[in-house]
Amino acid sequence: MTPMIELRGVSRRFEKKLDFAGKVLKRLGAPIREEVVHAVDGVDLVIAKGEVVGLVGESGCGKSTLGRMVAGILPPSSGTVMRQGRDIAGLAPAAAREAKLRTQMIFQNPYASLNPRMKVAEIVGEAPRVHGIVSRADCADYVDDQLRRAGLDPALKARYPHQFSGGQRQRIGIARALAVKPDVLVCDEAVAALDVSIQAQILNLFMKLRRELDLTYLFISHDLGVVEHLSDRVVIMYLGRVVESAPAVEVFGSPNHPYTQSLLAAVPRIEARKRAFKVVTGEIPSPLNPPSGCHFHPRCPHVMARCREERPALREIAPGRISACHLNDAH
Numbered sequence: 001m002t003p004m005i006e007l008r009g010v011s012r013r014f015e016k017k018l019d020f021a022g023k024v025l026k027r028l029g030a031p032i033r034e035e036v037v038h039a040v041d042g043v044d045l046v047i048a049k050g051e052v053v054g055l056v057g058e059s060g061c062g063k064s065t066l067g068r069m070v071a072g073i074l075p076p077s078s079g080t081v082m083r084q085g086r087d088i089a090g091l092a093p094a095a096a097r098e099a100k101l102r103t104q105m106i107f108q109n110p111y112a113s114l115n116p117r118m119k120v121a122e123i124v125g126e127a128p129r130v131h132g133i134v135s136r137a138d139c140a141d142y143v144d145d146q147l148r149r150a151g152l153d154p155a156l157k158a159r160y161p162h163q164f165s166g167g168q169r170q171r172i173g174i175a176r177a178l179a180v181k182p183d184v185l186v187c188d189e190a191v192a193a194l195d196v197s198i199q200a201q202i203l204n205l206f207m208k209l210r211r212e213l214d215l216t217y218l219f220i221s222h223d224l225g226v227v228e229h230l231s232d233r234v235v236i237m238y239l240g241r242v243v244e245s246a247p248a249v250e251v252f253g254s255p256n257h258p259y260t261q262s263l264l265a266a267v268p269r270i271e272a273r274k275r276a277f278k279v280v281t282g283e284i285p286s287p288l289n290p291p292s293g294c295h296f297h298p299r300c301p302h303v304m305a306r307c308r309e310e311r312p313a314l315r316e317i318a319p320g321r322i323s324a325c326h327l328n329d330a331h
Contacts, residue, residue: 010079041240054231104177110169167198
């Protein structure tokens, strides 16, 4: 079956050009150069129709940048983003616009992702009206339907975002995304800024919408408990690279990559409440100057000389399971 979303060798770099003073200093021999952030580095990713893929990693690993490329907000610096077997970059303008509409993003901060000068009716109704999904005459009823689906009372649609709580604002964001009839949602830390009880309500809403609308999710989170609960498959990122991908049950039951093992060892669990937490040692390196070889080798307890020199290939270690670690070559 053709994947809903497929990334092939996708990378994203952010370059900071030298200003006039910097260029002058460089010409005079100063040891300065343009800075390049390697946010995403050669990622392959496949998301099947109807699947919930959890994308996990520490802050700064590139998972949000990857989500924005999937959603069409950022173009890749290199590599290919495919949607249902078609390269998005090669589509005609009308087809490309349709593809972007069909993939929507739910952002982390419900306070910053809504225009404070627009009423809820405008926030939810603007895009479907502009793109011809609904006529101006039918827009009011259409907005009411989207708000009900997201768990909000349509009577509140004349209010502004500042008049709502964080959970309500996130529901407005969900209604706005659903209003253009997407089949893929990229959820970027969509519950991280909410209270725990509200998190549960929003997560249950995501699952309800999945069943009702046959949605496909890329769920980005650093909360492993949420990812374990929601995901069919989990992808682990470290410093711009995918290091492991497997069904959620296998990742949480028997992690393969040392980084995945370290992440899970740091998760608080009731049955192990008397033990000390095993945190991942060291700090994540700078994407301005990533380590050679395996990016994780400065923090890995199993590091070998080979790890410092050679990038491990992401290869299949079991059916449906891939990992990028030189330790797998010994088995």
